[in-house]
Amino acid sequence: MTQPTHDKTLSGSADPKTGIYRHGFGMKEDVATSIASDYLCPVVERLKAGDFHLDLGPLQIYLAREFGFCYGVDKAVDYSYQTRRMFPDRRIFLTTEIIHNPGVNARLRDMGVQFLNGQYKGTTTVNDLSPDDVVILPAFGASVQEIEQLKARGVTLVDTTCGSVIHVWKRVEKYAREGFTAIIHGKYSHEETIGTSSRVTQYPGGTYIVVRNKDEAQILCDFITGKVPAETIMQRFANAVSPDFDPERDLQRLGVANQTTMLSSESMEIAAMARDALAERYGADQLETHFRNFDTICSATQERQDAMLAMGEMNLDLVLVVGGFNSSNTGHLVEIAETYAPSFHIEDASYIVSANELRHKRPGATGIDKAVNWLPPLPLRVGFTGGASTPNRAVGQAIERVVELCGLSLNNPE
Numbered sequence: 001m002t003q004p005t006h007d008k009t010l011s012g013s014a015d016p017k018t019g020i021y022r023h024g025f026g027m028k029e030d031v032a033t034s035i036a037s038d039y040l041c042p043v044v045e046r047l048k049a050g051d052f053h054l055d056l057g058p059l060q061i062y063l064a065r066e067f068g069f070c071y072g073v074d075k076a077v078d079y080s081y082q083t084r085r086m087f088p089d090r091r092i093f094l095t096t097e098i099i100h101n102p103g104v105n106a107r108l109r110d111m112g113v114q115f116l117n118g119q120y121k122g123t124t125t126v127n128d129l130s131p132d133d134v135v136i137l138p139a140f141g142a143s144v145q146e147i148e149q150l151k152a153r154g155v156t157l158v159d160t161t162c163g164s165v166i167h168v169w170k171r172v173e174k175y176a177r178e179g180f181t182a183i184i185h186g187k188y189s190h191e192e193t194i195g196t197s198s199r200v201t202q203y204p205g206g207t208y209i210v211v212r213n214k215d216e217a218q219i220l221c222d223f224i225t226g227k228v229p230a231e232t233i234m235q236r237f238a239n240a241v242s243p244d245f246d247p248e249r250d251l252q253r254l255g256v257a258n259q260t261t262m263l264s265s266e267s268m269e270i271a272a273m274a275r276d277a278l279a280e281r282y283g284a285d286q287l288e289t290h291f292r293n294f295d296t297i298c299s300a301t302q303e304r305q306d307a308m309l310a311m312g313e314m315n316l317d318l319v320l321v322v323g324g325f326n327s328s329n330t331g332h333l334v335e336i337a338e339t340y341a342p343s344f345h346i347e348d349a350s351y352i353v354s355a356n357e358l359r360h361k362r363p364g365a366t367g368i369d370k371a372v373n374w375l376p377p378l379p380l381r382v383g384f385t386g387g388a389s390t391p392n393r394a395v396g397q398a399i400e401r402v403v404e405l406c407g408l409s410l411n412n413p414e
Ligand code: SF4
Pocket: 070, 071, 072, 073, 139, 140, 162, 163, 164, 165, 260, 261, 298, 299, 300, 301, 329, 388
């Protein structure tokens, strides 16, 4: 086996119980310059220094007060860079995307990191791995089964799972131990929710159902209150329930949790819907026995959503939300912004083709749309933000592109 060559081998230590590295390798300062050079942006720093506002005369630019890399993404990127530096001679794999941002995943690919699953998947599978290999678990974690498979291959495991995701796991595990079915507000195919649901089924009799939105929650509530049969549940949620799910048995005692990046207002409404349905079925005085709720939206998601809401006070003519098209939290920022201004979700500045054409993704859509004449004439007030997985550089380059298309310069005196 190739041994690490870096002289800080002992500075990061594996969890003595699991053998997994969960705290990096003590090389944060060593990789900080590379990370800053890859992702930071002077334009964004200038806006932050100017109270998140840039006055270019006829073009007024506003930046959300909370945007871009969250604490979980900071950690995942940091540990990934540390891992590359720690093991320069070993093959390094990610189970899937480190975070939902194409630019960051591309950078890791450039650094020689390979992918076992997801859209960047190569030809190597878990069964091809050996103890010489290093595998990084991404910010949204991995399923119990996947981690066991990797351990069985004897690889070195580096875990970057965000603490807020682990918080959700603990919550649903508690529900399972106490005999409550977890209602997980999320997308059943999202990596985080796959990991969360796997924590439930570790427990004998542990059950879950993943509810995407209020429409699906309503179907669940209609079953609880006797308005639709069990078959309706099994048809609609065929891919979103634990094995051998029995609606009659498993929808009597419910505990609500969320994928950390959902729209918090919707999560609260879904919890209220479930509570009311159970109260109707069993009586309000029986709720203690039948209902649990715990808001597991992470604080970073909440802060970015609050900042997006606050921008609604700025009389914006246009909002550009920058982030991966598969980024759940970025998509929800667009939903908020379009309640008060024309808003577009772009992955990066390359989607701003010209003043007449912009390629973007609508919330909930699977494909890319083309907007024509999307940039109104000056004078103009434009808001920008980025999701929790969006590098500042991607936001800054989008700002630079809009300034250029408006025929202005960032060097104009303010
Ligand atoms: S969005 Fe929240 S849960 Fe996800 S990585 Fe960031 S802080 Fe963690």
